[in-house]
Amino acid sequence: MTEPMYSLDDIRTNVTRIDNEILSLLAERRQLSLEVAKSKIQTAKPVRDQTREHALLLRLIETGRELNLDAQYVTQIFHAIIEDSVLFQQAYLQTLANPDSLQPVARVSFLGAKGSYSNLASHHYFSKKQTKLVEISCSTFRDVLHTVEIGNADFGVLPIENTSSGSINEVYDLLQHTSLSIVGEITQPIDHCLLVAVDTQVDQIDTLYSHPQPHQQCSEYLHSLGEITQEYCSSTAEAMQKVAEIKRPNVAAIGNAASGELYGLTPVKSNIANQQENFTRFIVVARKPVDVTSLIPAKTTLIMSTAQKAGSLVECLLVLRNLNINMTKLESRPVIGNPWEEMFYVDVQENIKSGVMQQALEELTHLTRFIKVLGCYPSENVSPTDVEITP
Template sequence: MTKSYHSLDEIRTHVTRIDNEILALLAERRQLSLEVAKSKIKTTKPVRDQEREQALLLRLIDEGKQHQLDANYVTQIFHTIIEDSVLFQQAYLQKLTNPDSLQPVVRVSFLGAKGSYSNLASRQYFSRKQTKLVEMSCSNFRDVVNVVETGQADYGVLPIENTSSGSINEVYDLLQHTSLSIVGEITQPIEHCLLTAVPTSLDQIDTLYSHPQPHQQCSEYLRTMGDIRQEYTSSTADAMLQVAELQLPNVAAIGNASSGELYGLTPLKTGIANQQENFTRFIVVARKAVDVTPLIPAKTTLIMSTGQKPGSLVECLLVLRNLNINMAKLESRPVIGNPWEEMFYVDVETNLKSEAMQQALEELTRLTRFIKVLGCYPSENVKPTEVDYPEE
């Protein structure tokens, strides 16, 4: 029976109580996931057990029905909880595998000022590492890499690809020549909106500031705005700062709404990206490579230059297929200084130390003119476990 309440304040008091109880239970569940990780070290079981996850979700769906909760609502909530549990366990196991990487404070370089998408990705990535950040803003990707190479920063965070605008070529080109290793990744939702400093309307806007990538990712909406002047900045944060300083009704920045609050900006129009599900994948680079425990999913990124003859690339890809190694990404970029020659970037979903990957590297070394491993790192892309349940 639903309890009756006498006032809105009374209802809100009970809602607050329930919210606090939920938070306490989530914290307790997270700590239990840590105990699960410890037990898996002894049994050498992998972090993910998708058969158990599927059984868990099906049981929760049935349980939810008893409380008039639909299946989609239940699975959305518990997909998020399971993802957090997996990433929390991975972070714990990686700390044990790389004990010399334990630092109470780390220096992280990223593109733009505070509030840029790279800054948001940095904070999200290191939030699970239980370490304090010293944030180092950089005006371009080259500087992000340089400060790590010279020891001024411990890590650098770089965007590598976006679901709407594709690969970020400048970053791929930097990876050809750096001595740094890729040690992590994170995929962040990108929620673009138009941000203004003063009250205004869409028909007054004639100038938009942002990094070139957001301009590209919002190109379809921008075309509907007519003759708009697009001004490029080094980051979304710099665009927001410029609009905040101008204080004009005809200018706006493309950026994140929560970041806009840092600069006193308010959203004029939300959801302007070409794709509703707009995500950017960031990589984390450091001077020293990390070891990835075999208990968690791993990715290995390598670059290679094949021979200048027909079928050279196909021969290399067949090596991966024959060893049952899944390729998650293949990107080509021109080799600077060598016209018509290309370098291929390959992401594979396997641990560098695995027997299959070691055999693949041996065979690829014979087939290529140049090959280099850029890094092996934990895969942060926790794919939701699919469950089949009857429609309501």
Template sequence: MTFLDPLLELRKNINNIDKKIILLLSKRQLLTKKVVKVKINYKKKIKDKEREKKMLKTLVKIGKKNNLNKNFIIHLFQVIIKESIRVQKYLLDKDYLNKKNISKKISFLGPKGSYSYIASSLFLKKEIKNVEYFPFSSFEKLVLSVEENKSDYCILPIRNTCSGPILQNYKLLLTTNLNVVGEIEIPINHYLLTIKKILIQDIDTVYSHEEVFKQCSTFISQFPEWKIKFTNSTSEAMKIVSTNNNKNCAAIGNKIGAGLYNLYKLKKNLSNKILNTTRFFILSRNNILPINKTNYKTTILFSIDEKNNIINNIISSLKKANFYIKKIKLLNYSSSDIKSIFHMDITNNFSHKKQLAILYKLVKLTRFLKILGSYPYKI
């Protein structure tokens, strides 16, 4: 027997114990995957600080009874907990991206057939297999439905190429705690719709959403004798005309809505611009960041006191930190306490602490700064 023989035997025993530790960690991870499914169903937070404290306290006591160092036990299980959180976040993100047979609820400006409905169905068609649609009569109500856990998502139009930013929805973005988790831009083709074929000159009343009249102002100006009636949505306007016995009233809506409400398409392409599009944000309670490290952007709203030097300093600071500014727009927004608001899109994902720290240095240069969310986008 050589001197090394007992050492080899001891190492062999240690290796066997290490294998058992690996197998136990694997079993623990399987339980973690089951835990995250329960958390998704019951909308529970991933991190539970109180449970972690109690668990570490218990484990330290057990370790002490078995002659193990307190700091070693704490460090070991902090690493295990960190890995458990990483796995749970990955599975949660994967659930968001794949949507395996999980039914999700989305709120939109209704009734069915509105541009918001069309945008939400196009966005979620690829993302989610089972979708329940819930119409609301105002943007405030659909945002509230998600805040109160009645819906998983809501869709907000934020900008149209003809009428510009939709300021009432920017106000909602400033006040809500919801996060932007996606976006979609759709073409807008406004139709003049009636219950049957008539002459345009015979129309006396036109119904539609206020924003639509802005987008079709050039066409509307040709008929100053028309009575303009605002509705909560284009689909509500189409519904009113379809149930109204007055053949001289019309709605401005879309082709899909015309089919749903059995309306005659009297004239199309009413927008001030031929290429008219609207950008929509998808909002959620969860702040879900994309797994992939490409093709994402972050949207930020911020306010400043002076336009020129400060905004140049902000742009310069971001460029020095290797942030690519995709878009920056000044909104014509004003209130008693806010004079100017900028909308800025940056093609960076602020999931990394270093990037987030750089961004928050800009807070000193602004009156306020709010990150709306980081989300995937198409180039």
């Protein structure tokens, strides 16, 4: 048996040294990406250059192979690094475009208490802005909006759609009447677990607490449990609190494992969502709209009510097609108090300041009974640049 060249302590010391060097290099690379952003202001070039990203990834894969590193491993790492670089540059450019928005601390309202998915999304979004949070937990979506509207919070974070359960209709309905503007978005991975307060088995559980959305998103797994009582709560955080208080082997909550630790809960079953790729898109609202620089990708969200005649909606959608504006979301909701009348929510990948978007709004104004822009904001979902990985 060959004796190791180094002791385990020596090996761990060297691993720690290398990890620290990697972190230092990542910090240095991030600062260089800031210099890139500054140069793009002078040249008016967009933040993303996917042709260059593609060439960069191919070169890194080849270099990695020479170092006996798997191509998939290299690609995964540098997708994360490129995403961070893009978002870091976008945040810098947005600060320049909105100097009044620069604040070290932000008061943020969200649904539920600490550990709710809205709370996690709030931390995820504002950590990218290097902004500390004053957390304001709310018991309803309406309260989240109202807290911002009356000035008790600077921002509100609301879930708008999920890859499994679809649109969150209550939020769409509330957006019809608010004076707030959408100023940002964040997509949060959702990892639903069955959380318990005491040592138990899945077949002992007969009562399950959660917000209605997780119940929908995990419907297939819950059906497999047979007869089970589903208790609805205002948030996943409230559900976890209840289970922690009840502390019985037949009671569980649906929630995030890390959040469950805050309440002394442990997962008895993980990955219970209908779709393994389970994500929720959240929007961020504020009293004032933001100015989105033309150097970064933007989304514009608007609502409109069309005339009550055949083909009215198609005419509106043709405006977007003819101007080559990509629509990423179309949602219809009933207009409260007006039976059979629909309000349409539309997300498009376009900056409201662009010529084509201004032309689209002008044409849509003539075609609709009502139209309102809910916000223009940076698109912060950085899709990875595809590269073919050959053996």
